[in-house]
Amino acid sequence: MKPALTSLTLAAALAATPALADYRPITDxxxxxxxxxxxxxxxxxxxxxxxxxxEGTISGRAAGYDVTGxxxxxxxxxxxxxNWGGQDIPYNCQLVEIRNGNxxxxxxxxxxxxxxxxxxx
Numbered sequence: 001m002k003p004a005l006t007s008l009t010l011a012a013a014l015a016a017t018p019a020l021a022d023y024r025p026i027t028d029x030x031x032x033x034x035x036x037x038x039x040x041x042x043x044x045x046x047x048x049x050x051x052x053x054x055e056g057t058i059s060g061r062a063a064g065y066d067v068t069g070x071x072x073x074x075x076x077x078x079x080x081x082x083n084w085g086g087q088d089i090p091y092n093c094q095l096v097e098i099r100n101g102n103x104x105x106x107x108x109x110x111x112x113x114x115x116x117x118x119x120x121x
Contacts, residue, residue: 023097029073
């Protein structure tokens with residue numbers, strides 16, 4: 001078990017904030033990548049910073065451990081598989097939403113599950 005942040009906590013960070021009405025869905029890959037063109041996803045509460053590349057890779061750090069993974073856009077959803085410090089975070093397709101052009105929310109299970117919000121920095 002990693003100090004300060006278990007894989008379960010990381011999964012929660014990637015999928016746990018209350019819903020807010022002022023987000024709007026992103027269903028197009030080009031629009032999604034447009035928001036991320038020069039920015040990273042950041043959640044300071046969990047010390048998490050992720051880079052999502054147009055080539056389909058995910059890289060970053062959370063609580064001092066590397067995060068790696070792959071992603072693809074499928075049927076209007078962001079589908080990803082990741083690893084955090086040697087612990088797998090299972091494949092999941094997520095609804096992506098944007099607020100104010102600088103905050104992105106990912107909701108697991110194609111929008112039916114928990115959510116996590118990230119600042120674009």
